[in-house]
Amino acid sequence: MAKEEEKRKIRYAMLVDLRRCVGCQSCSVACKSENEVPLSKFRTWVKIIEKGRYPDVSRQFLPALCNNCENPICNRNCPVHATYIRPDGIVMVNMHRCIGCMYCMASCPYDVRYVNPLRKIVQKCFWCAHRVDAGLLPACVETCLGRALIFGDINDPNSEISQVLATNAVVRLKPELGTDPHVFYIAADADAMDPTKGIDIDKIRFMEPY
């Protein structure tokens, strides 16, 4: 019994407090720097929109990153188990296993995966698992200017993320798909969360997959 309690399951999650986000993109660049993300690809970035009519206009931000879902479709659909889920909930891609079929990318409802054009494997945000294992926070969380990003163990009632989650209304992206995403947003703007708002869907430029 003692052992069990000691091994209380950790479930990491990310919380984005958009009241504190300033849209500075330092998370985007921190991630590029930390994980050697090549040009043209992003693991995390901040979507910035402007909404309203002059003079009642506001800017809204939405940092996007892998949701490290509890029931990820990418994991379900990966034919070779290259995508796997760590016990602490982080969804990982095994670089030696990945065959680059890109089916996980097509499956991901958040479009946060990409093929690394240099290494030709699929990569994505994994909450800097190498840093987390060393007891550090993910690079984006560390550098966030407004401390809008909170990362931690939601199974630990004393963690900051648990406390903030307990006292604030949060939303998630596309929870209706049953993926159980683990990136929570406080005060996210509905229009920023809507991928089809504010763009001409017929004129979007798409990138080559790699």
Next chain:
Amino acid sequence: MDVGSQVTVLYNSPHQIPLGLLIAQYFYLTGLSAGSFVISVVAILGRKVEYKPLGKIGAILAPLCLILAPMNLLSDMAQPLRFWHLMTYLPGYINFKSPITYGVILLTAYPISATIYAYFVLTGNMKWSKVFAIIGIPLAISVHGYTGFILALGKGRALWNTALMPTLFIVSAMVSGIAMMILIAIVRNMFFMKDKTVEEREKDRQLILGLGKFLGGAIIADLFLLFNDILVLLTSSKEAWETAHLLLWGKFAFEFIGVELFFGSIIPLFLVFYPKTAKTFKWLSIASVLVMIGIYAMRFTVVVGGQSVPLH
């Protein structure tokens, strides 16, 4: 321009389309293979002796297409040399929940069975060809049906995530398979039956014209499914509506409305049922060609169009 909400996206990361033309082509080729195999089996198992030659054509085409199809898959993979990762059938190494895994199993089993089937059909061993026909039918249907599953399990994409997708794929496979059979049969009739008697050639001709009716029926079934699909897209979620918009009057309107529906379905339908055109090889072959192009456009719109609605 809608007045209620004024939203301008000032910054977003680039969108991407992971599955491209090669995948569409792969789906197309498996469709052709499955379609021709099913027709061939119907001909072989059927009681009418005159259908037998068609059986032979189908039996050759089915494995042929299926050899070409995985080439597309391999060249689409970012790590083609790791294809063997898919074949280490050990639990923990491959994921039996993934439709691609079904695909790998099917893509191994089906060409083998289709080749053996073709061998027996060509050597005239009816008993064994029937056995392999029966083995091959579920495989052929699955090999194309699974491609529908691949898409249907992409939950985030409104165009794909529907239970209709496998059925739609199988029916459209039939359509394209029949069309290809007709074309080959016409070529055979016109150029390779010079040594046959006039009656024999006429019998063959009637057979081909009869296939045209089959084609018409399959097209109707296909259109019916498409109609259902579009109707649901138009009336369900916002993403679905955006997808319908793309197909009906947006970016893919030409491919979908023009090529797939009008040239690929309506005109061939007219050609195979209108008495004057239904009776000539010329019009029938035109109809078949149009159908094949139409189905190709369909694969393209489904695969690429389905991913053209941004997800972030």
Next chain:
Amino acid sequence: MKITRRGLLKIGAISTSAITIGRGFNLFANAMELLPGGKEVSRTTGKFLKPIPSTCLNCYARCGNFGFVAYGGLIKIGPNPEHPNSRGRMCAKGQAGVNLLYDPDRVMHPLKRVGPRGEGKWKRITWEEAYITVVQKLRQLKAAGKEDEFVFQSDRDITTQDICRRFCYAYGTPNALVNHSPGGWNKRIAQMLTWGADFEIPDVANTEYILIFGSNPFEAHYMRTSFVQRIVEARGLRTEARLVKPKARLIVFDPRLTQTSGRADEWHPIKPGTDGAVALAMASVIMNEGLYDREFIGRWCNYPADKLARYLKKFTPEWAQKISGVPASDIKRIAKEFAATNPATTVSTGGVTKHQNSVYTERCVALLNAVTGNVDVKGGYCLPRSYEFAEPDPIPPVPQRRSELAHPVDFPLASYEVPQRVIPMIKEGRAKVSFYMTYQYNPAYSHPEGHEISRMLKDEDLIPFHVVIDSVYSETAALADMILPAATYTERLELESPPAFDMIPFVSLRQPFINPLGESVAITDLLIELAHRIGGGMERYFNFDTKGYLEHRITHIDGLKKAGGLSYLKENGLWYDKDAQPSFRTYEKKGFDTPSKKFEIYSERMAKYGFNPLPTYEPIQQHLTMKEDELFLITYQWSVHTHDRTANCMWLSEIVHENQVFINAETARLRGIEDGDMVEVISKAGSIKTKARVVQGIHPNVVAIGDSCGHWEYGRIAQAKAFESDVTTTKLLWWTEKGVTPNPIISIISDPIGGGEGWMDTKVRIKKI
């Protein structure tokens, strides 16, 4: 009770957390959580990397950073959590310092021009040859007694300006033009005139009301990273036990919807250059309704309250509404809120200081803080706290020769050079230059009428010899005769003492993460070497190496000396007095650093030169002759770029690489412009072509163009060209637009008092092409 160490460990091994009381009592709120900052772990080996504490210089905020070095290279730049200002956070620019260091287009060797100037043909030379050429020229000048024909100019590089000035004075030229950049100086002059410090530190962390005039701290502020995190904190937007604090209101006056105004409580689109009128009207409301701080005005201002109220009477909110377009009712309401909320503070940067009437405007804004008694109080408008560094003896005397460039007669109060006028003044023949040396200075791109400046720089009669010291092949370097490769900030040893936001001054050290790449040399080493080679008595002022120089500079700081001086800094990156407590109302000790020792609402010095001694609003000349179809052009800085030094950082340029012209939807509709159309922006000085970005969030009479992109030299990333290189993934560069720069169509117009450029005073017409 008998337990041994072994026994205790045994208990530890088997006990559960229920027994361990240390946990139950929950002392460490965060103890079991992951830790931010200061560390970096290798992705491949899982080992911690070696951190080198240093100080950033990708903008002037000078945050604390750590360079993580492995395999002889810099892997990553991360934030330093112990830095009192930046507190473990780092903006996009700071992290992209790696790009700056490993820029594939960096100038790595001394280069000498071959063929005509500006043709782009260069020959690699040795440092020896470079030194000999430079020394020979300087010696010749000196021998001819024309030391003042040597002009040294740099963009305002706070860090190195002292040694650059020392070099010039030791050589004998007064032309050490190292004090300004063309933006932002007006504000400093206004502040000097008003309260004797050259800028303010709004204590936003503790304030309850933030009134912003033309500033965008969320994207660009001279102390951005430190500043913005405190604004967010003051807004107290997280409901958790540890953050029970009243929410500070954020009010922004800005013609453009920025990241700041877009997230503020109120955004008031204002006509550019009219902030002074609004601030005056507010002061008027506060004074005339008796909401002012009697004590502060009475004791610490040099103008009596009743007289001030009388003077301000004519600046009514209605008057301000007519000028600025901000409703009088809003002005009145905000004025009352501002006066009623204590503490409160104003923030004013670019939008205030980049106009011709900036000095007046800035004084109006400062006045608001004075009348509400928010000067140097906790949560108010505070004096900067930093350490002054000493100059080692012997100190070279300031050359007595009068120089028009260093002290232009047209700007008597500007006390230093007016940088954007330097090259035009040479052209006008007001000064003769035989040797022009620039350091990290790119007027051809970053100055108004840039193309004109380029032409002058190209003229060999005007500037016979031009040496550029820089790490990038800038537009100006392309027009030079010799380029000397400079070390970037990640390879230099320097001292910093940026103003402290926690009000306890500190010293931080910038130290090299790696040895300078190629043949680059740090500017201090270069100048010391040059001084010794030139000789003639000059070398005695440079009787040190860089390290020795820095040691000299901090000897007067006792606490630091006790802690270990430079070696302490090398180990820790920064030092501050850990026992010090923040103190406020520091002026109570010695008064303000002004002639009257008071907060000068009335400036004698301004009166002396015929300017209005009281805060006032002066309309901008160009605005008076505005035609129906003309619009104001304003420029701004992107959140991921500096004005002109980051375009070749690929991570930054990937996010922003295009300067579209932002235009109000209604204005665009009237001109038949749709989003994405190519348009031509035409001013008196010229025209540029760019894409239109039709948005709601901008004043209808204003168009805005960012000022970080559109380089025509500088490197291939800045010019959106993909290429193979061994250091980076540059072959994947995917964007094709490099943007435009608005600088060439902005005329050189200066504030007559401050001398700073009126960047935002250009009238333009815009048409679809």
Next chain:
Amino acid sequence: MDGYKGEDKEDMMESTENTARARAYEILAGFFSNEPTREMFDFLNEAISCSIEDTIEGIEVDFATMFIVPGNGLQPFESLYNRAPDEEPSLWGKATKDVAGFYRAYGVHIDESTGILPDHISVELGFMGHLIEREDNNAQRRFLEEHLLKWIPEFCDRVYSKANTDFYKGVSKLTKEFILSEYEAIKGEAR
């Protein structure tokens, strides 16, 4: 993720020796932070049978008398012991600030609502446990050298002489010995 090997990492984290050490610090911290709970008492008595002869009431009285009642000179704060010769003994002395800075440097906050000073012995011991969990040997050595060793032995000696119960005599002896032995162990390791 590059080069990540899940299994290896897990093995690495299972360093039981360190867990035990961290726990030990926490237990010691607990002895000085509050009176032992009944649970703890029973645990010590039965589970590891160290046969405490005192009653729990006696221990509680001893705790309060020594550590809570002011004026006994046994308040467990570092700044009262570890100070410069010319410095007056006071709470919130220089040592308090130093140790607070130490915590800040390692990203640890003290929950201010508890009202406890950062240089309370239990906070320091608990922090040491935390450092062990982070496996930061240099920090441990520094913290031992700069803080714990500077005052805890002296403090423990005083407790030992003042304590009325066997329990606190034992605890103080154990704490002192443990800290000294820890330093011996760490010194060898860190160099």
